[in-house]
Amino acid sequence: MKRPTIADIARRAGVSKGAVSYALNGQPGVSEATRQRIIAIAQEIGFNPNSAARALSGATANAVGLALCRPARILGIEPFFMELISGVEGELSARSYALTLQVVADPDAEIAVYRRWWGERRVDGVFVCDLRVDDRRVPVLEELQLPAVVIGGPGHTGTLASVWADDAAALVETMEYLVALGHRRIARVGGLPGLLHTEIRGKAFVEAGERLGLEQSLTVPSDYTGEEGARATRRLLGAAGRPTAIIYDNDVMAIAGLAVAQEMGLAVPGDLSIVAWDDSALCQLTHPPLTALGRDIPAYGAHAARQLLAAIEGREIGAYQDETAHLTPRGSTAAPSPA
Amino acid sequence: MKRPTIADIARRAGVSKGAVSYALNGQPGVSEATRQRIIAIAQEIGFNPNSAARALSGATANAVGLALCRPARILGIEPFFMELISGVEGELSARSYALTLQVVADPDAEIAVYRRWWGERRVDGVFVCDLRVDDRRVPVLEELQLPAVVIGGPGHTGTLASVWADDAAALVETMEYLVALGHRRIARVGGLPGLLHTEIRGKAFVEAGERLGLEQSLTVPSDYTGEEGARATRRLLGAAGRPTAIIYDNDVMAIAGLAVAQEMGLAVPGDLSIVAWDDSALCQLTHPPLTALGRDIPAYGAHAARQLLAAIEGREIGAYQDETAHLTPRGSTAAPSPA
């Protein structure tokens, strides 16, 4: 089946290719009557502009890129990315932008992907996930002048646009809630060290712990997987003076922690309170359901997409602060039983 | 920053654009010495061929498409798609193919996306997920002659290539295992009605139930969400002559079912055995861990990608049968307690 081109439309309308281009793109240069006639013909023959031709002559590729740098097994289990993607998609498809996805093995590969995309002119802009402290990707994107929106922050985003949420505030709110319940020994199972939001949460945890006068406020680093979450939990619960509450950096680790606690004969929430960061549907499926810090991830993605489209259009944009995660108390948190 | 083009390379090498093209693409027409010189220059200046220009003149866009037609909340929670994507990616990126992702609202929108992609020449081929009985997408793709690989089957794939696994056999194996443990009343919480694999599993369930002489073999339809899985479970367990074992069409519903059983005071596996289809890491995080039907989803995706690339290259391909899911017994299945 032959794809219709503007030349076909031009022939049928008895005008030149240029006139067709003007008509279809809403540019001045054709009369309203001719424009309508051309649009009608285009619709009739089911015309879609060849994206390659458009990208080659015009400015944009009408596509944006997202490179994900996490191993497959973690990607699968984290609802975060899929929810983010679906939010991003909503904005993009409304403007007929395509999303190009690439899974990469490490930050160097990711940087190589950006350089390739830029060289190939395959994308007009990119999303940057999993921001790190002094992230090496940032200067590369600045150098390439590739429009980019960093998903994360605040800070360490250089001159790039960003979308971020105040994790420190959310964590402090959670700790105050636990303290109000009577907890004095609170632990935290953190995400991948080196990720900016892990560091931000870690710092906030220490500071709030001091301010609230906790007896104990220990962070154990982890990697978002259930296995590591379970291991960290065993370590925390096996030690003397074990915590009465644990905050997990994602829901998968929290669920694993819950299983470990039950396995060790500890009652949740009687002996141990559990809070999960990221409130996916999973948190409501456990027994007891998990108290969780949640926010609207698809909306977060949508904001990021809007920022990126604005950046591509050359509009001046900066950091956009998204809503702060809010705590949904469920059955996994309660006052600690008297020791 | 200016992107280098083959004209830049040609100038520096003192040859024509054509020679550069031959050299970089491994075509005959240049001497080995010249080829090496050109390749060296290309590397030195960091050349990447403009994908639009290549797509416009040559045949391929060097991209394939994947349209996902599921609501955001289900997409997020299902590890299946992300694992599939990461497997697909592995094959694609090895051949420098890009993956274009689009989330759509319904099958009509999905068909529209295929037509647009085809018209725009944006992709060289597509993956088709969630195959339905008499799927309307199949004839459209055949008409467009857009290379496609259906992920699912067998049957209902028309002339399109496909990758499938024998779900019926896996289900029968599972039922035989449960019968061997002593179960006579087995229920099933199914996936979305209308999806081919749901129908195939449903049919196999009924047939095997009869063949094995079960007292009861009831399927309750569901939609893969935890809420629906919980509701279906309550319905099954609340009725008289409740089943002693339930097979769930995905892991999320199985986890929800486990929580419901515990909530109702039933011991798992003592009073109720539970089997999950799709063995994600979640299955090992529950208490007890779930017996699950698992297979290597990234490998499945990789096979699909290989099939699609072959189809794009015009090689004759048909249906590829992937490994059958295998049962991993864990703590959620045991002999039923004497009634």
Next chain:
DNA sequence: GATTTCGACTGAACCGGTTTAGTAGGCACA
């Protein structure tokens, strides 16, 4: 009535690759 202006449109260049047709030079063979 001559000149300017403007709207509506055309023709051609251009984007950066691939590919086809053509050519120059070297060598073998009669």
Next chain:
DNA sequence: TGTGCCTACTAAACCGGTTCAGTCGAAATC
């Protein structure tokens, strides 16, 4: 010495859009 053939290249067309520089006729201006 001429013919044929091969290798190693070049020039130019082409893909399908966008856009720039004109052109043409009609209306507006003086």
